Amino acid sequence: MHLFRFATSIYGDSDVVIGASWDLLPWFVAAGGAFILVHAVVKAVAGRRR
Amino acid sequence: MSASEVLAATGVARSDRVTRHLLVDRIYHWLTAAAVLILMGSAFLPIIGWKFEWLNLHWMTGVALTLLVVFHIVRALVWQDWRAMVVDTADIRNGWRSIAQALRIGRRPPGKPGKYKPLQKLYHLAVALLVLSIVVSGLLMLLKIDTPLWRRNPYWFAADTWGVIYSVHGFAAMAMITLVMIHIYFALRPEEWWLTRSMLRGSISRAEYREHCDSERWHAGGDRA
Numbered sequence: 001m002h003l004f005r006f007a008t009s010i011y012g013d014s015d016v017v018i019g020a021s022w023d024l025l026p027w028f029v030a031a032g033g034a035f036i037l038v039h040a041v042v043k044a045v046a047g048r049r050r
Numbered sequence: 051m052s053a054s055e056v057l058a059a060t061g062v063a064r065s066d067r068v069t070r071h072l073l074v075d076r077i078y079h080w081l082t083a084a085a086v087l088i089l090m091g092s093a094f095l096p097i098i099g100w101k102f103e104w105l106n107l108h109w110m111t112g113v114a115l116t117l118l119v120v121f122h123i124v125r126a127l128v129w130q131d132w133r134a135m136v137v138d139t140a141d142i143r144n145g146w147r148s149i150a151q152a153l154r155i156g157r158r159p160p161g162k163p164g165k166y167k168p169l170q171k172l173y174h175l176a177v178a179l180l181v182l183s184i185v186v187s188g189l190l191m192l193l194k195i196d197t198p199l200w201r202r203n204p205y206w207f208a209a210d211t212w213g214v215i216y217s218v219h220g221f222a223a224m225a226m227i228t229l230v231m232i233h234i235y236f237a238l239r240p241e242e243w244w245l246t247r248s249m250l251r252g253s254i255s256r257a258e259y260r261e262h263c264d265s266e267r268w269h270a271g272g273d274r275a
Contacts, residue, residue: 004182004213004217009209010209016209016210016213017210017216017217018212018213018215018216019213019216019217019219019220020088020216020217020219020220020221020224022220023220024098024224025097025098025191025227028172028224028225028228029227029231030195030230031228031271032228032230032231033230033231035228035232035235036171036231036232036235039235043239
């Protein structure tokens with residue numbers, strides 16, 4: 001998995017970064033989902049203890 | 051003390067509702083929400099395989115979001131109390147007391163927040179940084195496309211610099227997905243409904259105000275909301 005997208009430079013001798021890699025998209029969605037899950041579980045457990 | 055009791059005691063009428071968001075701010079919030087969702091849809095749906103003519107919708111909505119952000123910055127600095135959204139020493143003290151209480155190493159309970167909770171302020175800061183990054187990089191990216199208002203000129207920057215601009219736009223946009231998910235999650239949590247309702251109705255009840263807010267830190271009777 002790459003952090004960036006690359007393309008060949010116009011001179012054809014090297015790669016240049018052209019943007020963020022869209023392979024990371026699921027990871028950002030997963031980060032949001034993980035935060036929500038952990039928070040909901042912590043809240044539920046804390047609520048039950050009270 | 052009820053509104054009628056206040057009126058009887060002081061001769062001054064007081065509403066049982068406390069204004070939290072004026073109509074203009076609620077319209078701004080929901081227009082911004084719509085713009086962000088349209089931008090995210092037009093950016094990411096084609097990436098995950100739903101192909102459609104996304105570019106015009108994306109850049110036009112991006113320009114609209116830019117205007118909304120400029121409006122918000124001017125309004126916050128001139129007409130609103132922008133300090134209400136800045137983390138202050140009381141927030142840090144309350145944050146520390148909350149942590150100490152959770153770890154059972156401190157006994158003093160945290161105080162109530164003002165208009166905004168410390169985590170709301172940090173969330174706003176994170177969204178502000180991301181949106182400003184997206185807006186600035188997005189405006190520069192407009193140089194790459196023809197529109198009715200200008201002709202494309204992709205030679206403003208070298209290829210490496212364009213790579214940085216596109217990367218900033220992409221990373222910030224993906225991070226916005228995470229933050230939007232968290233925002234919607236908290237808006238739907240029952241204990242936060244009083245805040246969600248206030249973004250629809252504009253006000254909270256005086257009981258909610260007393261329960262959640264420190265009246266010394268947020269003077270709800272003031273003319274700034």
